Amino acid sequence: MNKPHETELTSSQEDYLTTIWRIVREKQAARATDISRRMGVTGPSVTSALRSLSEKGLVNYAPYDIITLTARGQELADSIERRQKVLRTFLSTVLALSADVAEENANRLEHAVSPVVLSRLTKFIEYYETCPGEKVRFIEDMGYFCEGHSPECRNCAAMRHPDFGFHAAKGPAAEG
Secondary structure, three states: OOOOOOOOOOOOHHHHHHHHHHHHHHHEEOHHHHHHHOOOEEEEEHHHHHHHHOOOOOEEOOOOEEEEEEHHHHHHHHHHHHHHHHHHHHHHHOOOOOHHHHHHHHHHHHHHOHHHHHHEEEEEEEHHHOOOOHHHEOOOOEEEEEEEOOOOOOHHHHHOOOOEEEEOEEEOOOOO
């Protein structure tokens, strides 16, 4: 039996899965018409996607019936949603993009971002949100960085550690 992280999905299938996840969170179950309206696609497109997701064991689907996620589908949709949330947060909080622009781009980026990149973005967001605000600033050519290494900031202390491999003002350590 495949585990969710082993299930290969296309970008489109991931979009259907997360749409179903959102509708189910709102209404407890989804119908094909809900999915069609939410995604702006035709009924036959939804039916085709639901059959495919059902064959993969990710949704409970029968024609003209309600649609729910299986346990595997729920776990995979949760994972996709977590990736999108990290990307939305980075785009809106760190890059100061509007919520609409962040949402649209997070959805696109989510399909391609590697676990390593996602992990680094998560750590950067944590750093950005916990570093004393008056020391973090944005410079057009450099992006955000921390001017002073404050003794009260645990992130600044981590920046001084040689294993961290990143100096806030200089960027990633050179590959050696």
